[in-house]
Amino acid sequence: MPKISYAQAGTDALIEEMQRDPTTFHLATSAQDELVKEFGADRVRATPIAEGAFTGIAIGAAGSGYRPIINWGMITFSFVAMDQIVNQAAKIHYMFGGQAKFPITFRASVGGGRRVAAQHSQSPYSMFMNLAGLKMILPSTPYDMKGLLKSAIRDDNPVISFESNRLMGVEGDVPEGDYTVPLGVADIKREGSDVTLVALAWLVHEGLAAADTLEKEGVSVEVIDPRSLVPMDEAAIHASVQKTGRLVIADEAGPTAGASAEIITVVTEDRETFAKLKTPPKRVCALHVPIPYSPGLEDHVFPDRDNIVAGIREVLDAG
Amino acid sequence: MTLTREKQIEMLRSMQTIRRFEERASDDYQAGAIYGVVHCYIGEEAVAVGVCAALNRDDQIISTHRGHGHCLAKGADLNRMMAELYGRQTGYCKGKGGSMHIADFSIGMLGANGIVAGGIPIVTGAGLAAQLEGKGRVAVSFFGDGASNAGPFHESINIAATWKLPMLYVCENNLYSAGTIAADTLALSDVAARAAGYGIPGVVVDGNDVMAVYEAAEAAVSRARAGQGPSLIECKTYRWRGHTERPGQEDPRPKEEIEEWRQRDPINRFATNLTDQGLLTEEAWQQMDDEILAAIEDAVKFSEASPFPDPEAAVEDIFAD
Ligand SMILES: Cc1ncc(C[n+]2csc(CCOP(=O)(O)OP(=O)(O)O)c2C)c(N)n1
Ligand SMILES: [Mg+2]
Secondary structure, three states, X not given: OOEEEHHHHHHHHHHHHHHHOOOEEEEEOOOOHHHHHHHHHHHEEEOOOOHHHHHHHHHHHHOOOOEXXXXXXXXXXXXXXXXXXXXXXXXXXXXXXXXXXXXXXEEEEEEOOOOOOHHHOEOOHHHHHOOOOOEEXXXXXXXXXXXXXXXXXXXXXXXXXXXXXXXXXXXEEOOOOOXXXXXXXXXXXXXXXXXXXXXXXXXXXXXXXXHHHHHHOOOOEEEEEOOEEEOOOHHHHHHHHHHHOOEEEEEOOOOOOOHHHHHHHHHHHOHHHHHHOOOOOEEXXXXXXXXXXXXXXXXXXXXXXXXXXXXXXXHHHOO | OOOOHHHHHHHHHHHHHHHHHHHHHHHHHHOOOOOOOOOOOXXXXXXXXXXXXXXXXXXXXXXXXXXXXXXXXXXXXXXXXXXXXXXXXXXXXXXXXXXXXXXXXXXXXXXXXXXXXXXXXXXXXXXXXHHXXXXXXXXXXEEEOOHXXXXXXXXXXXXXXXXXXXXXXXXXXXXEEOOEEHHHOOOOOOHHHHHHXXXXXXXXXXXXXXHHHHHHHHHHHHHHXXXXXXXXEEEEOOOOOOOOOOOOOOOOOOHHHXXXXXXXXXXXXXXXXXXXXXXXXXXXXXXXXXXXXXXXXXXXXXXXXXXXXXXXXXXXXXXXX
């Protein structure tokens, strides 16, 4: 199987889906050469820097039979389009009684680690999870990037693809040609029996490294990557926690009202799973601060493999 | 540009239907049968009807919070509209939308919208779809003078102008945005003048003259269908009623001003015009009005007889399957 990068896997997904479906087109504030060459300037357009307008344009085109793919660049810039995302895209299918479909893919990079400070280092997916009417994926490998993005493009709803900028250059095995990864199906990255680690995006990789470390101490960690946040594969998380009785969540976002909080609630609200818990769940998240610039500050804010190891030990020590 | 007698009579019927529909909606709102908030279009009927008369069924429009007129002018069904206001299962949106969120995608009506200027980018996307499709369809954005001060208007018009999208931007300048006088938030006397900033035609028309509106729309539609891009049409008009139907709102508008605009009633003007031309008799006009009132009465009966949605349906239609 060829090894390609996470970023390239995204582009490959786009190219294959745009070849497959003539109703797809692409809008972003810059037009990627590779795409323009293949599909022409009509289907691959550079927009003015007007995120609100081109997000809305996607909605209207989707409601008129097209399947737009939008790249906001960074999730940061999507905030300029908040009305169109929150009041329009998320609600339009519902508000109008399901009359029309709005198949739109929104791509955006998330995460920190690039020394670009607060405005350009964000992982605000839970802000979007809080809205009913949007699906969202969070791939952690090149394989999942291509497979999930294809599913997102084929989905008949607005789907946001949160793409970790720490992973852009990471390479992995990606089969050539068509395959999809369904939305709402978690990936058990590693089986284990002592503790369940639900890790998101970049922290899947840190979590696997942490599991290696702990294995040497005789601790068996089950690592789960939910892969999509909406819909969330709750069944996979329940099954794992029922088996291990312990839960740690690793997320690059801050903890407050985050995906991590949601996952804990999913677990503790379920009687059967709650009954199997041996210790309180634990979150290993970023600190609840805007992301600072200076390397020592930034690294202090984000969790890594060491923090995950420490978090897991804490849970194990608790009983 | 001469329209057939039939077409002109249809336009008059459409205008009067909007007026009678809203008179009834307002009464039923006061009576508690319609909930939330209702914004009436009465006094501005010539704009929606004049523009929609220049459109085909598969052309698309988007509306605002003041949306009943646009829906009806595009050919929406009275029963399903009234039932939506009544919050019934048989309404256009199965009772999920109400007055501010009526849509009928099957006739190219992409929805009323509760966010000022929120619909402008969306319908610009319909314009992009029309361009990509290449079948000569056009898309029309209706919005108020207030919306013309908001970012989405400027961003969308710039994109449409640059990409030469087959669009009409129709500003309904009723001189107020809610309780605010337009001139207090808009440095130009004409919104249409802004078109120059985007390199597209901008025209001011008497928004209470349905034929003038039609002619301006027709010219802009021809231009759009010919691939020459968007136009901005500003229709000077006036709403007769308060910003919403909620009782006891402050209204900054002088009584004399309201009365003056009532004298320019777009419906009376058009009916008189048709009568003068010998295209309409007094009896035919009366009969048309009776028919409209009967149809609205039927729509109310239909709504009253329709069930409310099953509360469990609240969790349906979040996603398309
Ligand atoms: C973004 C936004 N801000 C404020 C409001 C509240 N609001 C509803 S209608 C309205 C006035 C709109 O004026 P205009 O665009 O001229 O339309 P008109 O009501 O005169 O038809 C306002 C401020 C809103 N719905 N959306
Ligand atoms: Mg106004």
